[in-house]
Amino acid sequence: MSMGIPQPALRNSTLVRVILFLWLGVNAALASFAATSVLHKAAPEFVRTDLNHRRLDLRAYRGKIVLLNFWATWCAPCQLEMPRFVAWQNQYGPRGLQIIGVSMDDDSAAANSLVKKLKLNYPVVMGDEKLGHSYGGVMGLPITFLIDSHGKVQAQYQGETNLNSIEEQFKPLLRP
Amino acid sequence: MKFSFARISGTLAVLFTFALLSSKVQMQAQFAGASVPNGSTLTIPVAQIIQPEALLHLLQGTGAEKPLMLQVGSHMMYAEGHIPGSEYVGQGSQPAGLQQLQNRVSSLPRKRAIILYCGCCPWNRCPNLGPAFAKLHDMGFTNVKVLYLADNFGTNWANKGYPVEQGR
Incomplete structure (x- = not known):
């Protein structure tokens, strides 16, 4: 009596293996996509010209506590955060806080206009997908990174975040 | 006094819900007054x-x-x-x-x-x-x-x- 596996069953089994292999491959690829967070890693460096035409090198802010805020003019929650950032820059700037804005607008004119309207007292650069990818992908705004004095990302805040809790997190890192 | 597993987990669930709600209320408070854009x-x-x-x-x-x-x-x-x-x-x-x-x-x-x-x-x-x-x-x-x-x-x-x- 033959113990061989019937051909259709064999074909089905091979098919199942192929599907399983593909499924695992797709999942691995997706997992690596989701695992590109910069949290607890060195903040990706960048050099840009800010909206006031001054050179901005993130590396030059080593020694300061940096809040790197990605925003856009069409993002309502972003605009609600900004007056608070202005107040923090005034209040905590002398103790080593530096806020840096990254506009994810498609063009700089709208960003420039809002920066003036809100009287932002911190530098703003224009972002792009390259910069966004380097920070793990900016797929929703606002998103803010807390970078310590050694240039390491200590925290990441995505979406409508409780601003009081952000303040409580960066305050202990500032100079007395 | 005897603490049953159900009682402890019930208390934890209540505390968790309370913490979640209070954080939501705080967040809504900071965005209070924000207008909803037209055609939202x-x-x-x-x-x-x-x-x-x-x-x-x-x-x-x-x-x-x-x-x-x-x-x-x-x-x-x-x-x-x-x-x-x-x-x-x-x-x-x-x-x-x-x-x-x-x-x-x-x-x-x-x-x-x-x-x-x-x-x-x-x-x-x-x-x-x-x-x-x-x-x-x-x-x-x-x-x-x-x-x-x-x-x-x-x-x-x-x-x-x-x-x-x-x-x-």
């Missing part, structure tokens, strides 16, 4: 909203005709990550974006299945979906769904391991 997502009928899981099943299915998926947020966010097969058609909050949307769909049958999505920011604050949906409705499209992304595209789509493509 609140104007989109519930029946026209599709959940991410349902769209994923639709895309994985073997149905003959896949829906036309249009991203109506910013081009940069599209480049950061979008649903494979979807097209960028301009920002729904901008007149130029709505014109681009109109140009893209004007020759299509009005029964064509269309999915609109954005995910730029939290659902109820998205400035793009409401006007884009209204535009298609005004043009007579009858089979339009809008993808519900509660927080943003990253949190409610990409981070769930759903397919994402990068580039313009």
Whole structure:
């Protein structure tokens, strides 16, 4: 009596293996996509010209506590955060806080206009997908990174975040 | 006094719920007074909203005709990550974006299945979906769904391991 596996069953089994292999491959690829967070890693460096035409090198802010805020003019929650950032820059700037804005607008004119309207007292650069990818992908705004004095990302805040809790997190890192 | 497992877990559940609610209330308080932009997502009928899981099943299915998926947020966010097969058609909050949307769909049958999505920011604050949906409705499209992304595209789509493509 033959113990061989019937051909259709064999074909089905091979098919199942192929599907399983593909499924695992797709999942691995997706997992690596989701695992590109910069949290607890060195903040990706960048050099840009800010909206006031001054050179901005993130590396030059080593020694300061940096809040790197990605925003856009069409993002309502972003605009609600900004007056608070202005107040923090005034209040905590002398103790080593530096806020840096990254506009994810498609063009700089709208960003420039809002920066003036809100009287932002911190530098703003224009972002792009390259910069966004380097920070793990900016797929929703606002998103803010807390970078310590050694240039390491200590925290990441995505979406409508409780601003009081952000303040409580960066305050202990500032100079007395 | 005897502490049963059920009593302890019940207490923890109450405390957790309280913590969650108070944090939500605090967050809403800091954004109090913020106006909802005209043509917000609140104007989109519930029946026209599709959940991410349902769209994923639709895309994985073997149905003959896949829906036309249009991203109506910013081009940069599209480049950061979008649903494979979807097209960028301009920002729904901008007149130029709505014109681009109109140009893209004007020759299509009005029964064509269309999915609109954005995910730029939290659902109820998205400035793009409401006007884009209204535009298609005004043009007579009858089979339009809008993808519900509660927080943003990253949190409610990409981070769930759903397919994402990068580039313009």
